[in-house]
Structure formats: structure tokens, C-alpha cells
Amino acid sequence: MTDTTTLKPPTAHVEGQQHPLKLYFLVWGLLFVLSAFSYFVDYVGLQGLLRWSLIIVFMLLKAGLIVAVFMHIAWERLALAYAILLPPLAVLAFLAVMTFESDYTLSTRISVFSGP
Amino acid sequence: MAESTLQTDRPEGLDGFVRDWSSDQRTFKRVSWGKAMMWIFLLSDTFVFSIFLIGYMSARMSTKSDWPNTSEVFSLHVGGADLPLLLIAIMTFVLISSSGTMAMAVRCGYARARKATAGLMYLTALLGATFVGMQVFEWTKLIQEGVRPWGNPFGAEQFGASFFMITGFHGTHVSIGVLFLIIIATKIWRGEFDRPGRTWLKSDAGDYEAVEIMGLYWHFVDLVWVFIFAFFYLW
Numbered sequence: 001m002t003d004t005t006t007l008k009p010p011t012a013h014v015e016g017q018q019h020p021l022k023l024y025f026l027v028w029g030l031l032f033v034l035s036a037f038s039y040f041v042d043y044v045g046l047q048g049l050l051r052w053s054l055i056i057v058f059m060l061l062k063a064g065l066i067v068a069v070f071m072h073i074a075w076e077r078l079a080l081a082y083a084i085l086l087p088p089l090a091v092l093a094f095l096a097v098m099t100f101e102s103d104y105t106l107s108t109r110i111s112v113f114s115g116p
Numbered sequence: 117m118a119e120s121t122l123q124t125d126r127p128e129g130l131d132g133f134v135r136d137w138s139s140d141q142r143t144f145k146r147v148s149w150g151k152a153m154m155w156i157f158l159l160s161d162t163f164v165f166s167i168f169l170i171g172y173m174s175a176r177m178s179t180k181s182d183w184p185n186t187s188e189v190f191s192l193h194v195g196g197a198d199l200p201l202l203l204i205a206i207m208t209f210v211l212i213s214s215s216g217t218m219a220m221a222v223r224c225g226y227a228r229a230r231k232a233t234a235g236l237m238y239l240t241a242l243l244g245a246t247f248v249g250m251q252v253f254e255w256t257k258l259i260q261e262g263v264r265p266w267g268n269p270f271g272a273e274q275f276g277a278s279f280f281m282i283t284g285f286h287g288t289h290v291s292i293g294v295l296f297l298i299i300i301a302t303k304i305w306r307g308e309f310d311r312p313g314r315t316w317l318k319s320d321a322g323d324y325e326a327v328e329i330m331g332l333y334w335h336f337v338d339l340v341w342v343f344i345f346a347f348f349y350l351w
Contacts, residue, residue, distance in 0.1 A: 017328060018226050028216040035212060035345075039205045042187055042350050052351075059346035063339055070219045070335045072328075078129065079136035080144050084155050091166040098170050102177035109180050 017072045027069045034058045034065075154329045158336045161289075165340050168282050169347055175274035184270035186349050189263075190254070204349050207250050208341065211290075214243035215338040222331040225324035230304060233327060237301035240334065244294040251287045255280075279348070286344060289337050300330050 038058040041051055068074040073081050126132055126145055136143055144152045176183050192202040221236035258279070262269045265277040303309060303317065310321050317326040 018223065021220075021223070024216070024219050024223065028212070028219070031212045031215070032209065035205075035208050038346065038350060039201065039208070042201055045187075055346050055350050059342055062342045066215065066335050066339050066342070070215055070338075071332055076147065077126070077136060077145060078133035080147055080152070080155065082133060083143075084159055087159060088162050088166065091163070091170070094166075095170055095173070098174045099177070102174045105174075105178035106180070109178065113180065 017075060019069075019072075019075070023069060027065050030065055031062055034062050148325060150325065150329050151332070154332050158332060161336065161340075165282075165285070165343070168285065169343060172278040172282060172348065175278055176272070179272040179274055181272040183272050184268065184275050186351070189258070189270055190349060201349060203250060203254055204345065207247055207254075208345055210243050210247050210250070211338050211341050214240045214247070215335055217243065218331045218334045222328045225304075225327035228310075228322055228324065230307060230310060233324065234301045234305035237297050237304070237327070237330075241294045241297040241301065244290050244297065244334075244337075248287055248290050248294070251283060251290075255283075282344060282348060286337070286340055289340070293334050293337055296330060297334070300326055 035058075038055055041054050041058075046054065067085075073084070127135060136145055139145075187200040188198075190204055191198045191200045193199075194202065217236050218240045221233050221240060224232040224236060263276045263279070265280055267273045268276050300317065304324075304327070308315070309318055309324055309326075312321045314320060318324075
């Protein structure tokens with residue numbers, strides 16, 4: 001087995017998370033711009049599919065930048081990254097279940113509480 | 117030391133992932149227990165906020181009444197014009213700014229720049245407190261307009277319950293974050309992190325990892341706001 005993929009000497013001291021300042025400022029700026037974009041979507045009053053897809057895309061980009069760079073997940077080992085990032089996917093299953101459940105509740109409310 | 121065997125000769129990528137998870141003693145190599153536990157706490161908090169947001173979605177999808185138009189409910193009247201979501205936009209920018217200063221603080225911490233680290237953490241706390249202050253203003257305004265957890269003049273009754281629950285829980289997180297920022301920043305300012313010996317926040321002199329762990333929490337609060345902003349205010 002070739003375990004020695006890293007060429008670091010065993011005495012190399014890992015000094016926490018140190019990354020170029022430029023990267024932080026870039027992400028900071030991008031977060032501002034993306035927030036301005038999502039606010040703009042509401043300000044100009046976009047509606048329908050365009051509105052929702054833009055809001056979701058800006059939201060996911062912001063979340064990704066924060067988690068990857070500010071929270072340093074991009075530089076953590078995969079063992080930690082997967083342990084944190086994969087379990088929340090279970091939320092999507094719950095989301096799907098509750099979508100059907102809410103539709104059903106609405107349909108019963110319409111049929112039972114719709115008056116004479 | 118045992119630490120050095122943890123730090124070197126670990127394969128990266130998928131191979132490393134499999135080996136870390138099948139190894140003995142500990143799974144998260146090169147990650148201190150404090151950082152690992154903060155991440156696990158944040159994972160649990162992710163589920164808490166997910167469930168709040170899904171609960172809000174269910175309430176909104178299943179109600180027959182029209183949901184209040186958030187663009188109008190959260191508008192501010194400035195200089196004779198109604199600006200939609202103005203306060204929320206400012207709050208968003210304040211929170212993102214605080215995330216930026218926190219990231220800088222973490223970086224300064226690892227560079228052992230004591231005063232810069234503490235100063236940036238104080239600035240982060242100040243921005244966080246500003247955020248909570250604006251949230252108090254927003255709550256006061258809505259309560260004066262008659263929004264209650266059980267009803268409101270704008271539309272579906274479930275609006276108030278969802279709003280106060282979600283933003284209240286988030287605001288509580290921000291407030292606790294501000295308190296902890298002040299505690300840790302004050303300890304750093306006094307030089308407690310540069311003295312030898314172990315405390316509950318450091319293993320020895322110059323161990324500034326607590327700043328990064330605090331940062332994880334703070335960025336998470338910002339992260340949650342990203343989702344609240346999209347789903348509650350813009351939807």
C-alpha cells in the first residue's frame with residue numbers, strides 16, 4: 001500500500017486554517033452581490049417559475065459559499081465533510097412527505113369547510 | 117506525540133474517507149474534539165431549523181386563506197415611498213458583514229494577532245447586536261399593526277405563529293452568539309489565550325482554535341438567515 005502520498009515531513013506543524021485574505025474578501029463580496037440580486041428579484045416583482053428558480057439558485061450559492069469557505073469545509077477531510085453534509089439530505093424526504101400531506105389537508109379543508 | 121501520526125500519511129479523497137471511517141480510536145482525523153462536537157451540534161441545529169421551515173411550508177400550503185403579502189407587510193415607509201423589505205435587506209447585509217468580520221477574526225487568531233482578533237470579534241458582536249436590535253424594531257412594528265400568533269389583519273392566521281417562531285428562534289441564536297463572542301473576545305483581549313495552561317477554551321498558550329469554533333457557530337447563524345430570507349421573506 002502506498003500510504004505516503006503527502007510529502008510533508010512528520011514534524012510539519014499544522015497551524016489551523018490559514019487561507020489567503022483575497023479569497024475571504026472575494027466570498028464576502030459575492031455574498032453581498034448575491035443578496036442584492038435576491039432582493040432585486042423581489043424589488044422588480046418577478047413572478048412565477050423565474051422568481052422561484054432565481055431565489056433558490058441565489059440561496060444555494062450563498063449557502064455553499066458560507067459552508068465551503070467561511071466554515072472551511074472545503075479544506076476539511078472528506079470524513080467530516082460527508083458526516084455533516086449528507087445527513088441533511090434526509091430533510092428532502094420529509095419535505096416531500098409534507099408536501100403531499102399539506103395538499104391532502106388543503107383538499108379536505110376545501111371539501112369540508114366550503115360552506116353550503 | 118500521537119497527534120503527529122494523525123496529521124501525516126493519511127490518504128486524501130474517497131480512499132481517505134473510507135479509511136478514516138474504518139479506522140480505530142477516532143474518525144475525524146486532524147479535527148479536535150471541540151470542533152467535531154460543534155459541527156455535530158450544528159448538524160442537529162440544521163434539523164431543528166429544517167423542521168421549523170417545513171412546518172411553515174405545511175401551514176402555508178394547507179391554508180385556504182391567502183398568505184399575507186410579505187413584500188407589503190415588511191415594507192418600510194421612507195420619505196413618502198413604501199420600500200418593500202427594506203429593513204430585511206439591511207438586516208441581511210448587517211449579518212453578512214458580521215460573517216466577514218468573523219472570518220477575519222479566525223484568520224487573525226491563527227496568526228496570533230491578539231488585539232486584532234479580539235477587536236474583530238467585538239465588531240462581529242456589535243453587528244450581531246445591531247441585527248437583533250432591528251429585529252426587535254420589526255417585531256414591535258408588526259405587533260402594533262395587530263399581528264399575533266393566532267391571527268393578523270393581512271391574511272392567513274398561521275402567518276403570525278410561523279413568523280414569531282422562526283425569526284424568534286433565529287434571533288435567540290444570534291443573541292447567544294453575541295454573548296459568547298463578547299466572552300471569548302474579552303478573554304483574548306486580556307491575554308488569557310497566550311498564558312500557558314489548559315482552560316475550557318484552550319489546551320495551552322497560543323491555542324486560538326476556540327475562535328474558529330465560535331466562528332463556525334456564527335457562520336451557521338448567517339447560513340440559517342440565508343434560508344429564512346429566501347423562504348419566509350421572498351417566497
